[in-house]
Amino acid sequence: MEIDTLATRLTQGDRRALSRAITLVESTRSDHRAAAVKLLERVTDPDRQALRIGLSGTPGVGKSTFIEAFGLMLTGQGMRVAVLAVDPSSARSGGSILGDKTRMDRLSRDPAAFIRPSPSQTELGGVARRTREAIALCEAAGFDAVIVETVGVGQSETMVAQMTDLFVLLLAPGGGDELQGVKRGIMEIADLIVINKADGALKAQAQSTRADYAGALRLLRKRPGDPEGFPKALAVSASEGTGLDTAWDEMQALARFRRESGHWDRTRAAQNRHWFEEAVRLGLMRHLATDPQSREAMDRLGRDVADGHLPPGAAAEKMLNLLLSRD
């Protein structure tokens, strides 16, 4: 399909076009890459903004059940919801292997929803670019909310926090976050801590876990620019659907506050700039590793350095002069 046609269909909200576009940004082939850059440039519209929600939780907390119930509630209110999964360590069952759509059967059949499984395993730098670009495509396709799901045990949470507007940590009742295997540092980036499974035999324990976290969060310093009471702890039951509306109200309240205070725009601007600088850095490293002339020079100078005839610093100067054509 022509990039122009793909861009038009995508901005009209066509889910198949979105799917194809994401496949394009996931590709590492250089002609695909060029097309992806062109497509993103074509469809980028600063006035089309979704609420980007980072969601993290270790296996067993009921993440799929939560996303499905939460997503259906939003589509029930007339919204369009996209779910992207990030799992750089993806060799686990579930995820990309069993397929995220199987995990969220009802949501995946909802025409107002779009679910994209995690791409196959690759290095974190690549995962970051693909996820960021997939989010941008979902926004361009007119989705109102984009949920970016991570498993809470890797290094991907900080990365996802750098590309979302708010971050939700999902926990199970009982056991502290450390016992649940949540990586240190995730607590610090969470805007909302949601204790799931507040139903049946676990209801009381979920409530007391919530109270424990609420107490702990009061001790933490409020983040500059955030309203009183955030970060906040809530208890929900994804399977019974209770508390999801409150969770959504809180997310909207926080988002509204941040929009009105200017925090939202500042954060998005800083995020965009961060990813731009990161992309330049990665692009330079890729150029060194793949451009034939650069590789030849790196190899040639590398040999002189390896046998001790040329100091590393002098060789680097020669390489930089070649690369930056400043000789």
Place this chain on the structure above:
Amino acid sequence: MEIDTLATRLTQGDRRALSRAITLVESTRSDHRAAAVKLLERVTDPDRQALRIGLSGTPGVGKSTFIEAFGLMLTGQGMRVAVLAVDPSSARSGGSILGDKTRMDRLSRDPAAFIRPSPSQTELGGVARRTREAIALCEAAGFDAVIVETVGVGQSETMVAQMTDLFVLLLAPGGGDELQGVKRGIMEIADLIVINKADGALKAQAQSTRADYAGALRLLRKRPGDPEGFPKALAVSASEGTGLDTAWDEMQALARFRRESGHWDRTRAAQNRHWFEEAVRLGLMRHLATDPQSREAMDRLGRDVADGHLPPGAAAEKMLNLLLSRD
């Protein structure tokens, strides 16, 4: 002083010239940098190789006493010994503040020795370059052994292991390495574990600590290319001077084995290549941050990215095209 004169005096072994040359490579001024690169290129001679010894130990294990006694033993055998201190976290007492020469009074007055305190605090990337280049200058000045001292608690040990021929970990009697605050991972890079203070009341404990480590090391996999029995644990008394000759014998035996097996040359070649690639990487980042044209373009594109009009990936492509003049 002219670079030519400095180079000549340095290769003649003049300690004042060496001192000036190290000051030059420590400077961040760009004209100094250019002169330093020129000087290093001038004096580099693959046939002048010192034995480069990385030495790590937390404060209190008697590192200065060990280096002084060990260094004096070597100069007593007619060798020339250089001692370089690396301490990127240098706000501690001792080190660059009280001055390493005060810590090693007798060695510093030995005309066959050269002691250089750690440069003032800076980021690890810069510390790596300076230390590596200071080592190269000591070799060019004809020193037979270069001891590179670190404090064993930071990130500098792996870095130093990447620029030395063998690595010695100095420990005190009793308490495991973790109790002594040795950073995880240092055990894995040590070729020789030396338990100091095997004298007086601590003698028996030093011997049993040595036996404990010897046992533990037997369980670890021998490093490919190394002779039987390495890594090895020894007990010494730096203050009484006992065991230092054995430690030196072991270092020489390991160095000889590695030279004869080709491991030495391969390792030096890999180290040089590593630092070359690192220097190119850092040079590119420096260029982005300091070159006026690059900064202007980064700022301009960064603004378009920040306000959401240009995707980070497209902006990065434009920047790379500008930088690498490939448009």
